[in-house]
Amino acid sequence: MRLPRTAHTSRPWRIHEIAPDFKIEDVWRMPTPGGPDDFPHLVDQMANGVEAHRSAAVSRFLFAVRWKLGAVLGWDSFDASLGARVPTLRDRLPADLREVPRGPDLKGVPIPFLSVYQTHDEWVAEMANRTVHGLMHVGWVPDTKAPGGYRGQMTVLVKPNGAFGTLYMAGIKPFRYLGIYQQMLLALGREWRATAARRSTAETTRTTGTTGR
Template sequence: MRLPISAHTDRPWRIHEIAADFEVEDVWALPTPGGPDDFERLMRCFATADPDAPALMSSRIGKFLMALRWKLGSLFGWDRDTTGLGARVDTLRDRLPADLAEGPRGPELSDVPFQSLFLTDTEWAAEIANRTVHAVLHLGWVPDGSGGYRGQMAVLVKPNGRLGTAYLALIKPFRYLWVYPDLLRTIGRGWDADFGNAAWVNRAR
């Protein structure tokens, strides 16, 4: 379920200290009902070590759109090394306060090229940059209002000029019609099946 931007901005997330100059593009409630200590289980849905677990984009349309995006990126040079982290933009890890920089970084996603920034007991963030945008994927663990807890996902963006603004506007219908619904279904299936194990913890430090 899509949530108002305030569902992210009104919470005392650590990401606010690091990405204050980014815009909150989307906020979503995740289909991951649980208890107060289930954030690690949510992370397994995103960075599972189980080869039989579903990819984050599992439908034919989702996979097609992702493949098309990378094809266009290759064609127009959106994803060259010179346009990414440490080249066109500095990594947000350079902004981390000492406690986050010295703490666990978090897992690397299995099938999308985000790089982890930091991990706490209730919060994880990862970043990606290319010619069009510098973006942050943020996951948190929040009370659900009925005595339980659930995951919450936010996407923060900093467009690269007019090209980035136009790109985000162009892909918005595809995100809402296919990408996000597919992602939420996959997360829900992974949550129900509890794919993965704690192996990612060893890779996250």
């Protein structure tokens, strides 16, 4: 479910101070209810299970078309990537965020999506090509529908590359809303529910120090 931008701007995320020049494109409620310590599980699932959002035929088709166009038109070439066309956002990090573990990169995506930082309730990954410098911000927020519970919240922030990048983002918006994000979040929610028992066992082991043997 899409959320208003204030769902992101009203929270004290570190990303506000690091990327004030990026525009909020979307904010999404994630179907990932959990407890206060479940955020690392969500980050791990998103980093290692990103192919899940291609499970629907619509998403597979849209991704295939996009990557084919990118290859033909050179949108995703190396000279347009992070460290080439634009510097990585890690260059902006304050000292305390540079010293913590960076977090995992996304696997299984044609364009490198590299982690910028991860805290106890935030994870940011970035990508760049000839159209845009984009950020995926995932946060862990109190769940108003489950007192005492938490859930994931995903925000997409972008800095389009000139007029062409602005037109590109406007052109793909209907496809993102109708085919990509919704299917990705549905698949993410199914996997999250399927691994609930594993998370519960891991939490019990962590808090009791037992192995179940």
